[in-house]
Amino acid sequence: MSNSNSSNSSNSNPHHHTYKKFGIEICIEYQKQQQQQQERTVSIxxxxxxxxxxxxxxxxKLSIQLPSTLTPGSNSPKSSTANADQQKYISSYVDDAGIAKPLNQSIFDIFSRSKFLSTLVHENLVEFxxxxxxxKHHDQILLVSEDYSNSLLKVLQRQAKTSISIPSNTISSYxxxxxxxxTYLHSNNLTHRNLSIENIKxxxxxxIKLTNYGLYFLSDEGENVSFPIGNLLYLSPESILKESKGSSNPKADVWALGCILLHICLGYCIWDDNDPNIxxxxxxxxxxxxxxCQTFNTETLEFQEIDPPEHEFADSQYSRANIDSFLLSIKSKIQNxxxxxxxSHCLTPNPLDRPSSSxxxxxxxxxxxxxxxxxKPDWIVKPSVIKSMDLPDNLTDIVYEKETRNIVKDYDVFSGxxxxxxxxxxxGNIEKELISKGFAKPSPSVHKLPLFVPVKSSLIQSGTSNTQPIIKSNNSILYNNEVxxxxxxxxxxxxxxxxKSNDILKSLEDYQAGYLLNQSKKDGNATYKASSLKNNVEYxxxxxxxxxxxxxxxxxxxxTLxxxxxxRLAKSFIPPVLRGDLWSAILGVNxxxxxxxxYSINLDQKxxxxxxxxxxxxxxxxYHPLLSSKQGHSQLFRILKAWSLLNIEKGCYWQGLDNVASPFLVHHFYNESKAFASVKAFVDKYLKILYVPNNMASLSxxxxxxxxxxxxxDPELSTHxxxxxxxxxxxxxxWFITVFAHLLSLDKIDILWDTILLCPSSLPYFxxxxxxxxxKSHILKMNFEDGIxxxxxxxSVDVEKCIQDALFKFNNTPLSTTVNKYISNADGDLWWMQEKPMDARKKELFPRIGIHDLINSNNSNNTDNNGQPLPVKIIDIRSPSFYQQCHYPNSINMNPKGSKTPTQMESIRGHPIVVIAPPSDIEGIDFCNQLVKWKLPYxxxxxxGMDALQHGASTLLIYKNQDDSTKQ
Structure with a gap:
């Protein structure tokens, strides 16, 4: 098994059964039978x-307009009175002009690459x-990573002071x-290119933990930075000869390793000098x-300056004569x-002959x-059943096990x-940390900076006509390895x-009873749970x-367990740092x-x-850095294509799927399979009826x-x-065809979907x-022309307020209002379940409810401003004779066209109102529409009507014969 999978550790270590493999390790010990009462021992x-x-x-990279006289590479003199036609735009790289400017493609690509670095997990790499x-600076990026105080540089410094050499076995372990x-980096197509004793922690x-391994990759192999990446002492010859960008060959890291090992063995870098040219x-x-101009004296074991011989450069290139003579002379310094x-293998001159890290x-x-x-990955062999294998090696183990039997050790690892x-x-704030520790200076407000900075011709440097000009500021930024x-x-x-205590863990048990809202006992008002927990660190x-x-x-x-x-636990709060994994788990993605x-889908086909x-x-x-990057475009393209090919029998792709896929891609960047599976599960749950060739009926x-x-x-807003x-x-x-992903920014979508994924598919209505x-206040002042x-x-909606209000509405709305109540080929006796034309249904401004919601209406949570419950008012508008023969308990018989009806209805404003109409439904529709126009809610x-009640809940009705028998 390859070492790239070495994060799968031995089963004997309890940390290997944790969700995260490397980071801060926490061990909680407590007595099994007393965990609810006593304090627990926490070790970190x-x-x-x-x-x-x-x-x-x-x-x-900016495009700057320059006169022809300033165009780099132009040798012929031009008149200073050149007209505008002779001016043109040139592409220039700017180091740091101090000008506030929006993020551009360079930084977008850097951010997309940084996401790949954050997916790397290895025991000998710090976590990016x-x-x-x-x-403060629009052309500066702050890289945050795991780190340690001790480094190989400090080890060698201590060794130099004590004059005690490092044992060869320790060097071999390094x-x-x-x-x-x-090997792990190279298997992921990454070259460190910055390996040095400072970056080995x-x-x-x-x-050992290697640091700073991502800078070369982030900068597109040095293309996006104005400084060479790497320590000259450990740069491979081919990297030096490649000039500015250097070699991206991973074997450059092998050379650097050889230099470092030699440095450790000798205690110093033998070719070091204050002059970089030397x-x-x-x-x-x-x-x-x-x-x-340099040679190595094998007797004094020192480099010496000489006059260069008169032969061509390439004659001796890749020759092992010099390196072999050099290594042979210092072999006695290396004990093993x-x-x-x-x-010797690492310092092979020709990179083609130099062995790889693997x-x-x-x-x-x-x-x-x-x-x-x-x-190392372990192969576990299932043993045969042998009686002696069940016996303990000694009785001491039995005694120890008995003593520790009631002690529970709970391990976990928190990633970087x-x-x-x-x-x-x-x-914590990284900008403040940089300022407080002298890595950055407070800068003036952007409003105090000039609005226009002229670029002088003296700032432009160019070599030949084939090279791009580089605009240099007076304080050119060079590579700094300090962190x-x-x-x-x-x-x-x-x-x-x-x-330490079990109080918070015990409180999590309440998540089974809660449903995203905290109900106040004093006034009955509900608050969105996540709002109160998002800043609670210990929770x-x-x-x-x-x-x-x-x-x-x-x-x-x-x-399934x-x-x-x-x-249930996610209903209390979804930590943003685990959002992607939790969304996928909630959607059932493995x-x-x-x-x-x-990977079974052929994405190569057209x-x-x-x-x-x-x-x-x-x-x-x-606007999002990841989605606007080249890598973001290509990953989103493949995910959409995979969905399209998987659903090719439908022959349909609806615009908007790209917006639906975007949140999942951001949370699973560089994990396309998981992002795709999450998109598929989400569409199947919320958009299946819409992403079909003919969705007009569903949309209607x-x-x-x-x-x-x-x-x-809100009948007032609706009627307006x-x-x-x-x-x-x-x-x-x-809104509905993208579940608001087309409408809102991704940070708001995250908060919104945290709730939508935990609720029934009807929540988007609310x-x-x-x-x-x-x-509402703005819309009520609008006419049609302003409707856009x-x-x-x-x-600009307040998402948390929106969620809180939507959940409250959801909890106080009969469930059947969002359920299709019609079935095809319904029995004639069940006339109310027969399908009706959409044009006729559109005339109904109100929802219909089923008899089960009416029966359960006593459990309504509607309250007034004082938190007092508002009971449901059941209005029966059938004729008095029909009402006396049979009616629902506590219902009120009312003439829908009576002169006192408006006054009567106003007296019950705010109460949920359920109307029972005659079988024709026409009177009921007209009456309910009138109530909506009177701006009566609920x-x-x-x-x-009564036919449905007699069919499904006849035992609850009050009949005239029952009234007579009761009187007698």
């Missing part, structure tokens, strides 16, 4: 874990956590761990160039022959380290991303406080730990099954909707239901929209009603 194994911030500047744009990390268990010439001499052989890792010298590697999220939740270390000890204190720590356990069980255990628990399905995808994708949420049904619910909860002829078809179709109701402003206002018509 951070291994010296810290956060680091590495600021670096990238190049902005995030890349965030600087708020080589083994570095090669494991390099140690945790408190003396395990260092370069010494390295090129070892590479085989004999005209570099195998280690010397590895160094080849070196298979060297027999490393076999002993592989046997004792705690992170989660640590960073919690640190920010506690008030700002952030101490997170206060976070560890918070961890212990959160897990989120415990919540994340519980989600870790459930997500691990979901992926590797029985999902863990998924309902995830669903990682392995998703990969099998996705799809029927490819050209439409190419048109839609560049318009989809292009949805628009009618939305219109009726709007009338039910109808009066100005602004029907739902003119503005609301994109979201739409609450959303438009937020702008509704669309422009909706993106009006509904009982579907089927």
């Amino acid at each position: 194994n951070s291994k010296g874990y810290k956060l680091s911030i590495h600021p670096f500047f990238f190049k902005n 956590i995030a890349a965030e744009p600087s708020k 080589a083994y761990q570095i090669l494991k990390a390099l 140690f945790n408190e268990k003396n395990e 260092v370069t010439n010494r390295i090129l001499y070892l590479f085989g160039f004999n005209n570099t 022959d195998n280690l010397f052989e590895i160094i 080849t070196l890792l298979d060297h027999p010298h490393f076999d002993q380290f592989k046997l004792n590697d705690a992170y 991303l989660e640590v960073y999220y919690l640190w920010k939740l506690m008030g 700002c270390i952030v101490d997170i000890d206060n976070l560890f204190v918070k961890f212990k406080s959160a897990f 989120q720590m415990v919540l994340i730990k519980e989600f870790h356990r459930l997500l691990y069980e979901y992926q590797f255990g029985d999902p 863990s998924q309902p628990k995830i669903f 990682d392995k099954e998703a990969a099998q399905l996705y 799809g029927p909707n490819d050209k439409q995808f190419e048109l839609d994708i560049p318009r989809c949420h292009q 049904e949805i628009m009618l239901t939305y219109q009726q619910l709007l009338s039910y909860h 929209l109808l009066n100005i002829q602004l029907e739902p078809d003119l503005y609301a179709i994109p 979201i739409a009603v609450s959303m438009i109701s937020q702008f 402003k509704i669309i422009s206002m909706i993106p 009006v509904s018509l009982l579907n089927g």
Whole structure:
């Protein structure tokens, strides 16, 4: 099994059964029978874990208009009076002009690459956590990663002071761990290119952690930065000869490893010098160039300056003569022959002959380290049933087991991303950290900067006509390997406080009873639960730990047991740091099954909707760095194509699917199979009836239901929209066909979908009603011409307020209002269940309810402003004679056309109103429509009226004979 999977550790270690593999390790101990009463022992194994911030500047590419006289590469003199036709635009790279400007394609691509780095998981790599744009400089990015105080540089400095050499076995262990990390990076098509003794860190268990491995990849192999990446002492010769960009060959890292191992063995870098040109010439001499003014004296073991011989450069290129002579002279300094052989292989001049990291890792010298590697993948052999195997080796084990039998040890690991999220939740700010520790200076307000900065010709440098000009500022930004270390000890204190008692964990048991809203006992008002928990650090720590356990069980255990628990627990709050995984689990997505399905689809074939995808994708949420990047475009294209090919029998792609897929892609960037499976599950649950070739009937049904619910909860707004002829078809179709993803920004979609995914598929109706109701005061002043402003206002909606209002409306609306009450080929006796033409149904401004909602109406949660319950008022508008023969308990018989009716209805304003009409339904429809126009809320018509009650709930009715017998 390859070492790239070495994150799957030994089963004997309890940490290997955690959802996250590397990070802050937490162990909670308590007595099994007393866990509810006593305090628990919390131990944190951070291994010296810290956060680091590495600021670096990238190049902005701008198009600047210059006169022809300033055009780089122009040798002929031009008149200073050149007309405008002689001016043209040139593309220029700008280091740091200090001008505020929007994010551009360079930074978008950097962000997309950073997401790939955050997917890397290996025991010998620090976790790359995030890349965030600087708020001070528009061409600066802040890289946040795991870090440690101790480094190989410090180890060598201590060794130099004590004059004690590092044992060869320890050096070999270093080589083994570095090669494991390099092999993993190279298997993911990444070249470190920055390997040096400063970037090799140690945790408190003396395990190697490579840092700064992502800068070369982030900068597009050095293309987006104005400085060379890498330490000159460890740069491979081919990287030096490639000039600015250097070599992207991963074997450059192998050369760097050889240099580092040699540095450790000797205690110093033998070709180091204060002059970079001398260092370069010494390295090129070892590479085989004999005209570099440098040679190596094998007797004094020092480099010496000489006069260059008169022969061509290429004659001796890749020759091993110089490096072999050099290594042979210092062989006595390297005690281990195998280690010397590895160094010799690493320092092979010709990169084609130089072995790869994986080849070196298979060297027999490393076999002993592989046997004792705690992170090696284990093959578990099922033993045969032998009686002696069940017996203990000694009685001491039995005694110890008995003593510790009641002690429970609960392990978990918080990843670097989660640590960073919690640190920010506690008030951590990377910009303030940089300023407080001297890595950045406070800058003046952007309003104090000049609006226009002229670019002088003296700032433009160019070599030849074939090279692009580079605009340099006076303070050109160079590569700086310094990082700002952030101490997170206060976070560890918070961890212990959160897990020490069982109070928070016990409170999580209440999530089974709650339903996204907290009900106030004093006034009956409900508040959105997530709003009150999003800043509670200790609660989120415990919540994340519980989600870790459930997500691990979901992926590797029985999902039928863990998924309902995830669903119920998510109702309390969904931590943003786990949002993507939780969404997928709630939708029933399994990682392995998703990969099998996705990679079984042939994406190389030409799809029927490819050209439409190419048109839609560049318009989809292009303000978002990931979705506007090249990688974002290609991943979204493949996901949409996979869905299209999987549903090719429908022959239909609806515009808007790109918006639906976008949130899942952002949360599963570089995990296309999981993003695709999540999109598929989401569409199947919420949009299946809409993403078909002919969806007009479904759309009409949805628009009618939305219109009726709007009338039910806000008849004033509903009637106004109808009066100005602004029907739902003119503005609301994109809301439902994309579940608001086309309308809102992704940060608002995240909050909205957290709720939608946990509720019945009818919740989007109530979201739409609450959303438009937020702008009621503006809409009531509008006419039809101003109606388009509704669309422009909706993106500014207060999402949390909208969710709170929608959930309240959902909980106080009869369930049958959103359910289709008609069936095809219904029995004639069940006339109320027979299908009706849509044109006729559109005349009904109110919803219909079923008899079950009427029967359960006593459990209504409607309350007045004082929190007092408002009982349902049942209005029976049949003739008095029919009413006396049979009626529903507590119903009121009323003449719908009576002169006192308006006054009577006004007296019950605010109460839910259910109308029981004669069988013809015409009177009932007219009466309910009139109540809506009178702006009475909560009006509904009982579907089927008294006939439906007699058919399904006859025992609840009061008959005339019953009244007579009662009187007697």
